Amino acid sequence: MNYESMNKETLVKILREKDNLLEKLTSERKKLNYYANIDPMTGVLNRRSGLELLSKEFGLSEHNDRNLVVSFVDVDRLKIINDNFGHEEGDKLLISVAQILKESIRKTDFVIRMGGDEFIVVFPKTTIEEVNKAWHRILKKVEEINKNNDSYDFSLSYGVYEYNKETEKGVSITDIIKKADTEMYKEKKLKNEYFSKV
Incomplete structure (x- = not known):
C-alpha cells in the first residue's frame, strides 16, 4: 500500500x-x-484458575514465611432445597452464597467454586483470628437473608486451616485443602446429628 x-x-x-x-x-x-x-453461574473463580492462584499464593507463603489460611465451605442441605423448591432456587442460593463470601473478604482474598455446593476461600498473608472475623461477617449476612426468607433457612458449614511454614514442613496444597475440608466435615457432622434429633 x-x-x-x-x-x-x-x-x-x-x-x-x-x-x-x-x-x-x-x-x-x-x-x-x-x-x-470464572465460574459462569456464581461469578467467582472456577476450580482450575482458582487452584492455580492458590498454588501461587502457597509458593509466596513458603518463600516469604507468610501465613496462608484456607477455608473450605459447603452449603448445607442444598439437595433438599433443590428437591423442594426447584433447581432454579438452588442456583439462586449458590449465587447468593458466592456474593456473601466475596462481599465479606478483603480485596487480596479470593473465592473458588470447587463444584456443586462447595467453595474454597483463600486468605493470603493473614491469621486465623482475622479469618474468624470475616466468618463472623459472613454468618451475620446469612442470618439476615434467613430473616427475610419465609420459604426456608439455609446455613453454611465451613472449616478453616492455617498454614505456617515454621510448623508445617513438607505440606502440599492438597494437604491444606484436605485439612480445611476435614474441619468442615466435623462441623457438618455435628449439624447433621442435631437435625436428625429435631
Missing part, C-alpha cells in the same frame, strides 16, 4: 479503523480470559 499517494483524511480513517479493530480484539481476548477463569 502506497501511503504517499493517499490523502491525509483516508490515511487517518485507515489508522482509526486499525485502532478500533485492535481495541475490539483486545476486548475479546479479555472476555475470553475472564470466561476461562
Whole structure:
C-alpha cells in the first residue's frame, strides 16, 4: 500500500479503523480470559484458575514465611432445597452464597467454586483470628437473608486451616485443602446429628 499517494483524511480513517479493530480484539481476548477463569453461574473463580492462584499464593507463603489460611465451605442441605423448591432456587442460593463470601473478604482474598455446593476461600498473608472475623461477617449476612426468607433457612458449614511454614514442613496444597475440608466435615457432622434429633 502506497501511503504517499493517499490523502491525509483516508490515511487517518485507515489508522482509526486499525485502532478500533485492535481495541475490539483486545476486548475479546479479555472476555475470553475472564470466561476461562470464572465460574459462569456464581461469578467467582472456577476450580482450575482458582487452584492455580492458590498454588501461587502457597509458593509466596513458603518463600516469604507468610501465613496462608484456607477455608473450605459447603452449603448445607442444598439437595433438599433443590428437591423442594426447584433447581432454579438452588442456583439462586449458590449465587447468593458466592456474593456473601466475596462481599465479606478483603480485596487480596479470593473465592473458588470447587463444584456443586462447595467453595474454597483463600486468605493470603493473614491469621486465623482475622479469618474468624470475616466468618463472623459472613454468618451475620446469612442470618439476615434467613430473616427475610419465609420459604426456608439455609446455613453454611465451613472449616478453616492455617498454614505456617515454621510448623508445617513438607505440606502440599492438597494437604491444606484436605485439612480445611476435614474441619468442615466435623462441623457438618455435628449439624447433621442435631437435625436428625429435631
